[in-house]
Amino acid sequence: MSNEIPKQYNPRECEDKWYKFWEENNYFSARANPAKKPFSIVIPPPNVTGILHMGHALNNTIQDILIRYHRMQGEESLWMPGTDHAGIATQNVVEKALAKENIKRQDLGREKFIEKVWLWKEQYGSAIIRQLKKLGASCDWSRIRFTMDEEYSKAIVEVFVRLYEKGLIYQGNYIINWCPRCQTALSDEEAPHKELQGNLYYLRYPIVVSRKSLVVSKAGAKGSGKKTDDEYIVVATTRPETMLGDTAVAVNPKDKRYKHLIGESIILPLVNREIKIISDNSVDVKFGTGAVKVTPAHDPNDYALGKKHKLEFINVMRADGRMNENSGDYKDMDRFEAREVILEDLKEKGFLEKVEPHQLSAGHCYRCHTIIEPYLSKQWFVKMKPLAKEAIRVVKKGKIKFHPERWTKVYLNWMENIQDWCISRQIWWGHRLPVYYCKNCLTNDQRLTTNDKGGVIVSRTKPEKCPECGSTDIYQDDDVLDTWFSSWLWPFATFGWPFGLSHMANGISQESHKRLAISDKQKDLDYFYPTSVLVTAPEIIFFWVARMIMAGLEFMQDIPFRDVYIHGTVRDTEGKKMSKSLGNIIDPLDIIKEFGTDALRFSLISITAQGQDVFLSKERFEQGRNFANKIWNASRFILMNLQPEQTKADLCVFFKKENLSLENRWILSRFYSVLKELNSHLDSLKFNEAANLLYGFFWHEFCDWYLEIIKADIKNPQNQIVMYKVLEKFLRILHPLMPFLTEEIWQKFNNQPTTKDQRLTTSIMIQPWPHVQEQMIDKKYEELMQSVFDVIVTIRNMRSELEIPLQDTISSTICSPQKKERELLASCAPIIKNLTKTGEVDIKETCTRGPGQFVMVLKDMHIVIPLSGLIDIAAHRKKTEEKIAKAEAEIKRKKELLENANFSKNAPEEIVEKEKARLSELNELVKKLKAVKDALQ
């Protein structure tokens, strides 16, 4: 039998096999079941264009662990899967693919292009799903959703219309973040600021001299020939190209330098437009020259100024970031090219006073990293403040908890300062706005110039005719919605919300059939919502988490999830974020190929401390692979030695403590202690601690000690039962972390016809989670066993120091003043003999020490073995002296501590007792060590 099992675990042979097995048996599916407690997670939908990276691997492993754990605990556990249409990202990917064939999306036209995207989605869109399956994700695939699904899209329209009717969606002309490359508006979150090294350019704007300023200038003018302050007003700017759109210069009214110039005119260089000097409190006197050029169409601050002072809004750029017809000679130049040329021209004409290096930060497109242009355009917005109110409350009240908790502050800070959300995008791939225009009512296409509602129809379906004038000349808005406008509905729209809509045209029989289906869906939503935990990355808190909370509260009148687990970002060993462009990617699929999925999962989890970033190197995965292999071989050993009929023995024996040998009692106590601790780690989302706990227990306690001990008496029925039971239960509790390996071994046991336990019938993943048998936990026995281990380690240490090869059998004498200890050691003599390769173990009360013996001290014990060969007496003496010194230092500290009246007064009694015990132990140790030292000469 044993030679059927290979010496190494081969993940490739079993992963796909068991995944298929699980899927075919519908183990992943979950549905409303009032008899059970629900547990649900919605997946953060990966981009449909996505390929699995380490961030996904970490994110989804955590979710899978939670789902598998709760499923085994008997909860109805649903993991809702799906993908996100990822508007801009997907459009970019498809455009790039088309570019290879020299096709532009404009060549195809909107409809054809969208067809291409769908085609692309059909072809490549399932890659990420296949990869999630490779990872072992136990999602209920029968429920898979895509944000562009017809049903899902209805939810989006419904939400848009409801918010519009509530007055929370509006259209308007504002400065928004514009990506000139993607040629679309972006939300603030989609345009993260990055530091740039730029310049501050000081420009001279000539003043049109009026009588009033002349008077003042006389007083201020010094010398002749030199240009005075009153001939120019100098403004500082980082973006000189926008000067073409300047419509004022602003100064602070309190600024004495410019007070006399307020209201005067200047001539805008190059453009020769006459503009006014205005005053406004918002101008910072200390920055630059204290005078600022005002470009209302190209800067959000200036926009506000422009509105306030009723300035002209002159847009000097086109959507592609090139200068437009308002920029004279610079027309058609790229904005950055125009900057250089304009600077040249200004310099040539004496309008450039100086250039200073200046650090600035500018928004960058989160999809293509192009520098954002603040751009005036007509867009659609969601009014966020009213939605945020309740979202703040539920988090403050603790109805939703962040893990780690510190993210609460980040969330609240953002929520409390929330800005309106720009939701319209000028791309093609996405949900078209349910906004229609009546051509007749709109006197002309005023999209960029008016804020007027006339002719705007927001409707769930395309209106036949204009409700105002009855015209049928109606067209839909070209824009699509921000991808996140669909993602924020994910926790309930995936269940089919809203129910009972848009099926009025169906026949009656169909209608009732649909109703039934709808009511099932409604049941599922009622049952699984709010979901239990959301597992995600910090980058996405504002984009997604915060907005889901708002949407859930607004449309479901309830929070979308109770706990938010924010895991760290996966980085390389240098701390850099893993990204394709940096070329520092460790591909999870490569790791799966090389080390196996379970190794990937285990290693990833074992280094993911709650909320800390994960620094990864490939070597980390060796740990997981080695662990998998260790489990494999231990199981192999047990299988090889298992006598099937023995495992059928009465299980009651198993729980009768008094019948158990010390080692069996010990390992069972340890197992249940570990299980108890494991439960608490998993319940408190400390996955790394769970992983390390399982690792340490299995490798060092179960394999290194327990199996080594019972090896000598492996056919003993009690040992047979216990080793089998502990392994079998261990496999179950390891399963959430290492699903494939545990299933493979489980099935190996299952396939032994005579070893059949009635639970070993189907799959490990649907087995019950073991109960903590409190009565089996006994710390006293754990300590007793530990003291035997200490003896063994000491003897091994002596062997090692004396360089006695294992082939040479030695004898040893253990002297202990305590009777109980002697009894314990006597009962464990066979174990000690076995694990130290000692022929005879003599246990005595007092120590007899001769010149031909080597002695070591362990607590209050002497351990003596015959001296064979040479020993470096001086070295050993020195070592002993060091030990004495160390112990004496500790004694001194202890004494001081115990003599301190405050200590005994304030410290808990058990601590004081512990200290006292430790002190007497140390005293005994020093006494013995000194005796040993004296003997060494």
Added chain:
RNA sequence: GGGCGCAUAGCUCAGUUGGUUAGAGCGCUACACUCACAUUGUAGAGGUCAUAGGUUCAAGUCCUAUUGCGCCCACCA
């Protein structure tokens, strides 16, 4: 300009509510392959827990300041 995180063994990191003997993996040193596993075993070396103060009977753990690294947010042109 605000906020957050990190600094512990050569390296990568754990360390719950303060309890005195600070852990793991990798690496390193020595020894050991018929006997489940060399993706292994046994033994060992290696730390004034970033710095300076403070609170406390007791500080890696709590407080304050400093230094270094990293991240997030913000409309200084």
